[in-house]
Amino acid sequence: MPADHGALPPDTASRIAEIAHHAAAELPGADYVNVTVTSGQYGIDTPASTHPWAERIDAIQRRHREGPCVSSSRQPHPVHVEDLTLETRWPRFRAEALDSTPVRSIMGFPLFVNGESMGTLNVFAERPHAFGERTRQLGSLFADHVALVCEAARRESQFQEALASRDIIGQAKGMIMERYSMDADQAFEMLRQLSRNANVPLAEVAAKIIEAAQANRR
Incomplete structure (x- = not known):
């Protein structure tokens, strides 16, 4: 196919x-x-x-x-x-x-x-x-x-998507570090755990975290 x-x-x-x-x-x-x-x-x-x-x-x-x-x-x-x-x-x-x-x-x-x-x-x-x-x-x-x-x-296209995903994950990781006083490894592990629990890609979880944070600031 x-x-x-x-x-x-x-x-x-x-x-x-x-x-x-x-x-x-x-x-x-x-x-x-x-x-x-x-x-x-x-x-x-x-x-x-x-x-x-x-x-x-x-x-x-x-x-x-x-x-x-x-x-x-x-x-x-x-x-x-x-x-x-x-x-x-x-x-x-x-x-x-x-x-x-x-x-x-x-x-x-x-x-x-x-x-x-x-x-x-x-x-x-x-x-x-x-x-x-x-x-x-x-x-x-x-x-x-x-x-x-x-x-x-x-x-x-795949390369550009990978770069965009990396930036989104990095931004979400920074938000988690700031909010929960975690280091980078702990924040990334938290993202991975959320991704596994929700059965969705890591970048999608990161995007939702960013979206929620931006909504709370309004």
């Missing part, structure tokens, strides 16, 4: 958009390209797209919870639709896509980092049988690039 990656930071989305436009220009047979980022089981966000038809394809997949981009995000190899008019794997997606877009060929490349699916890089063409082995090879390289950008953004 794809992990929940949420919205990408603006600078990351901008970098991914640049890669998508390069891919659309370089991949043999490609008319347009988009990048989808998965969230939960069926959530699909489209941070980069080179054409409205590519966005429309994602909207159809979101509505029906099926399609090549959804399937590609769940497996470690590309999904290839050679001719959408002959496709049988996703009947609801196929019917609406044929009715409302000129797309006939699709190739979806999974964005995998350390065994975790981040989403897909998707390539579209308005003629059937548009993509060959060269498209598959180059598309995989572009997908690897996008995956690394997404992973770097995820690590930066």
